[in-house]
Amino acid sequence: MQTAKKETVEKRLKALRQRMDKKGIDVSLFWDPDNEYYLSGFRAISYSRPIVLLVYKDKTQYIIPALENDHARENAAVDEFFVYHEKIQNSHLDTQYFQPLNRILDDVSKNNVLGIEMGIVPASVYQFIREKGFEIKDIGQDLIDMRAIKDQEEIYWLEQAGLLSDIALEASFANVKSGMSELEFDSYGDMKLLETASKDYPDLIVGYENWTCSGIERSAMPHLYSSTRKFEQNDVVVHSRQVWINGYRAENERTFLIGNPTDEQRKCLQLAIDAQEAGMNVIKPGVKAKEVDIASFKVFEKAGYGNFVQHRIGHGLGLTEHEEPYLRFDNDLVLEEGMVYTIEPGIYIPGVGGFRHSDTVILTKDGCRSITKYPRHIEALSF
Amino acid sequence: MQTAKKETVEKRLKALRQRMDKKGIDVSLFWDPDNEYYLSGFRAISYSRPIVLLVYKDKTQYIIPALENDHARENAAVDEFFVYHEKIQNSHLDTQYFQPLNRILDDVSKNNVLGIEMGIVPASVYQFIREKGFEIKDIGQDLIDMRAIKDQEEIYWLEQAGLLSDIALEASFANVKSGMSELEFDSYGDMKLLETASKDYPDLIVGYENWTCSGIERSAMPHLYSSTRKFEQNDVVVHSRQVWINGYRAENERTFLIGNPTDEQRKCLQLAIDAQEAGMNVIKPGVKAKEVDIASFKVFEKAGYGNFVQHRIGHGLGLTEHEEPYLRFDNDLVLEEGMVYTIEPGIYIPGVGGFRHSDTVILTKDGCRSITKYPRHIEALSF
Numbered sequence: 034m035q036t037a038k039k040e041t042v043e044k045r046l047k048a049l050r051q052r053m054d055k056k057g058i059d060v061s062l063f064w065d066p067d068n069e070y071y072l073s074g075f076r077a078i079s080y081s082r083p084i085v086l087l088v089y090k091d092k093t094q095y096i097i098p099a100l101e102n103d104h105a106r107e108n109a110a111v112d113e114f115f116v117y118h119e120k121i122q123n124s125h126l127d128t129q130y131f132q133p134l135n136r137i138l139d140d141v142s143k144n145n146v147l148g149i150e151m152g153i154v155p156a157s158v159y160q161f162i163r164e165k166g167f168e169i170k171d172i173g174q175d176l177i178d179m180r181a182i183k184d185q186e187e188i189y190w191l192e193q194a195g196l197l198s199d200i201a202l203e204a205s206f207a208n209v210k211s212g213m214s215e216l217e218f219d220s221y222g223d224m225k226l227l228e229t230a231s232k233d234y235p236d237l238i239v240g241y242e243n244w245t246c247s248g249i250e251r252s253a254m255p256h257l258y259s260s261t262r263k264f265e266q267n268d269v270v271v272h273s274r275q276v277w278i279n280g281y282r283a284e285n286e287r288t289f290l291i292g293n294p295t296d297e298q299r300k301c302l303q304l305a306i307d308a309q310e311a312g313m314n315v316i317k318p319g320v321k322a323k324e325v326d327i328a329s330f331k332v333f334e335k336a337g338y339g340n341f342v343q344h345r346i347g348h349g350l351g352l353t354e355h356e357e358p359y360l361r362f363d364n365d366l367v368l369e370e371g372m373v374y375t376i377e378p379g380i381y382i383p384g385v386g387g388f389r390h391s392d393t394v395i396l397t398k399d400g401c402r403s404i405t406k407y408p409r410h411i412e413a414l415s416f
Numbered sequence: 417m418q419t420a421k422k423e424t425v426e427k428r429l430k431a432l433r434q435r436m437d438k439k440g441i442d443v444s445l446f447w448d449p450d451n452e453y454y455l456s457g458f459r460a461i462s463y464s465r466p467i468v469l470l471v472y473k474d475k476t477q478y479i480i481p482a483l484e485n486d487h488a489r490e491n492a493a494v495d496e497f498f499v500y501h502e503k504i505q506n507s508h509l510d511t512q513y514f515q516p517l518n519r520i521l522d523d524v525s526k527n528n529v530l531g532i533e534m535g536i537v538p539a540s541v542y543q544f545i546r547e548k549g550f551e552i553k554d555i556g557q558d559l560i561d562m563r564a565i566k567d568q569e570e571i572y573w574l575e576q577a578g579l580l581s582d583i584a585l586e587a588s589f590a591n592v593k594s595g596m597s598e599l600e601f602d603s604y605g606d607m608k609l610l611e612t613a614s615k616d617y618p619d620l621i622v623g624y625e626n627w628t629c630s631g632i633e634r635s636a637m638p639h640l641y642s643s644t645r646k647f648e649q650n651d652v653v654v655h656s657r658q659v660w661i662n663g664y665r666a667e668n669e670r671t672f673l674i675g676n677p678t679d680e681q682r683k684c685l686q687l688a689i690d691a692q693e694a695g696m697n698v699i700k701p702g703v704k705a706k707e708v709d710i711a712s713f714k715v716f717e718k719a720g721y722g723n724f725v726q727h728r729i730g731h732g733l734g735l736t737e738h739e740e741p742y743l744r745f746d747n748d749l750v751l752e753e754g755m756v757y758t759i760e761p762g763i764y765i766p767g768v769g770g771f772r773h774s775d776t777v778i779l780t781k782d783g784c785r786s787i788t789k790y791p792r793h794i795e796a797l798s799f
Binding site for chain 1: 460461462464481482483484485486487502503504505507511532533534535536537538539540541542543554597599600602603606607610611613614615617618619620621622623627636637638639640641642643644645646709710713722723725726727728731736737738742744745746
């Protein structure tokens with residue numbers, strides 16, 4: 034299994050340590066699986082057994098369950114491992130993650146300042162660290178900032194995810210017909226995606242999620258899971274797909290029409306397409322996050338549909354389904370090269386339907402480049 | 417979309433309020449999506465926009481993003497809704513979840529005791545509540561205890577999930593052959609599962625996850641994602657599938673052999689089957705969790721394979737992938753009717769492979785009933 038290269042992890046740790054230094058943080062404790070993957074190259078399959086990553090000025094430590102021991106030692110670019118067990122012969126060893134954590138923290142001078150992900154670490158763990166007498170600062174925002182700007186290795190995997198998502202969309206659309214269920218529509222894309230991954234990316238981890246909402250009522254709710262509802266003549270359908278490879282995700286969404294849509298439905302889909310284009314035309318380094326949101330919003334507003342907007346135009350994308358910072362009307366963040374965003378303005382109109390495309394773009398030196406390329410115009414999306 | 421019935425939710429809220437009363441908790445604040453679904457009947461698709469459920473003695477409140485407004489009002493059995501927005505026309509209204517939360521908590525008397533899920537609520541939210549001057553107690557363990565014993569509605573959905581998982585396994589095994597990838601093997605089951613769901617469960621939410629680990633090296637690591645590695649002659653393969661419908665999950669795992677396994681591989685698979693049977697024979701109301709784990713372990717130990725055990729025999733199952741409490745050697749919990757567990761003892765031997773079946777069982781009055789029924793004996797699992 035391919036994971037982040039050792040040099041890549043070292044570069045990230047160096048950047049993290051500079052931030053820790055600036056903030057006066059001596060030791061950082063990470064709880065979030067995506068942050069841990071980013072900083073170590075290792076991802077476990079489940080976190081019902083907690084995994085803790087500690088980053089010092091001169092070393093790193095992992096607290097891991099025995100179950101992940103081989104897997105972690107093979108993949109994690111980490112200096113020391115502390116293993117906790119859950120079988121009876123090892124009852125004399127550590128059997129809970131907080132036992133080694135307790136000893137580790139007892140060895141750290143109480144004058145040290147601890148960094149934790151304040152927005153993620155559970156209250157019980159925070160309380161445990163506080164009661165040991167440490168001063169605590171937030172390190173979570175630093176990881177958000179670091180991860181917002183993708184390095185070359187990350188961009189490579191994002192592009193592969195985009196490619197795979199396009200291949201999946203092609204396969205789903207090649208089979209679309211009235212009478213098939215939302216889940217069946219998804220499954221054609223899934224199957225093709227897995228076949229392709231088997232051939233082109235041997236030994237890599239590929240995954241996907243779909244949300245397909247068909248019909249006036251379901252498409253008008255922006256966030257629903259795919260269901261067994263069957264497509265009907267004259268349906269509006271919003272199909273959303275995220276694909277990930279080696280941890281990195283692309284989002285690819287298309288609204289499509291079956292049979293004979295009403296004039297208003299065609300008009301609304303065109304508006305969503307125009308609003309997306311407006312956002313893509315504005316986004317580039319130096320522009321504020323809110324300017325992109327507002328550019329798209331204005332297209333809807335000008336046509337009298339501003340009231341049917343419900344959500345921001347986009348979110349960051351990388352290892353996590355939705356990554357901060359967001360493209361919101363109130364976000365003054367100045368965008369930078371290497372940031373990755375979905376551009377997905379939408380309107381949701383009772384009695385008419387929902388209309389939203391989403392593409393994933395990488396900010397280049399002077400604009401953006403979409404890593405999802407499935408056709409966006411109405412003709413290609415009418416069945 | 418079918419969700420928990422209103423009466424079911426009311427029954428659960430009544431049980432929760434009795435527990436709050438006993439602990440002296442006046443208001444409980446929930447952050448965990450599964451707990452929120454359990455107590456309200458509503459589940460959002462994503463939680464990058466936080467959702468907060470508040471339970472008082474005489475009412476319930478939801479803080480939700482505008483995006484989920486329609487969906488929540490349609491599905492959630494909750495008294496009051498507070499919506500926060502992310503579009504520019506609503507910039508005069510709440511735009512972050514903590515704005516209504518702040519006002520709500522300002523209205524609550526500071527003499528009140530607040531219950532939160534200490535193991536789940538992020539440190540930043542805990543700190544925010546603490547700084548308001550409330551006494552805080554844990555309510556998370558109560559939800560673990562409540563959810564551990566499934567009601568009739570939950571058991572119904574668990575059984576449907578078990579059925580669907582068996583259908584998926586049948587389809588995957590009907591197509592197994594040397595040269596296919598792990599992901600392709602999974603995809604036959606996925607497709608059949610979705611087809612079946614479309615026919616038999618119209619308008620319900622169905623999902624699944626697979627982990628297929630093939631070959632000596634990969635099968636010997638208990639927790640890996642399916643990859644594009646291709647099955648080879650004489651492979652040992654551990655195939656794991658979780659299927660969920662209406663939120664409820666069944667786990668169904670089989671180890672199988674391709675071609676001509678070695679004598680030791682056959683012996684180890686038989687041991688895993690025997691160890692699972694030993695666990696199933698012991699589990700029933702009145703027995704301690706640890707007795708089940710130890711019964712399985714002894715089968716491995718007696719045969720000289722105790723050292724190759726890495727994990728507990730099973731976990732609770734319901735809305736969450738792994739639910740507490742666990743079947744561990746050190747858990748004195750006395751089991752009760754209506755609890756649901758995976759029984760999945762495994763051994764992982766370098767140079768030989770990994771061997772583990774998993775079935776999901778419901779504790780009945782005097783034993784257990786498996787909701788996953790795919791054949792477990794070696795003959796049915798040799799290809």
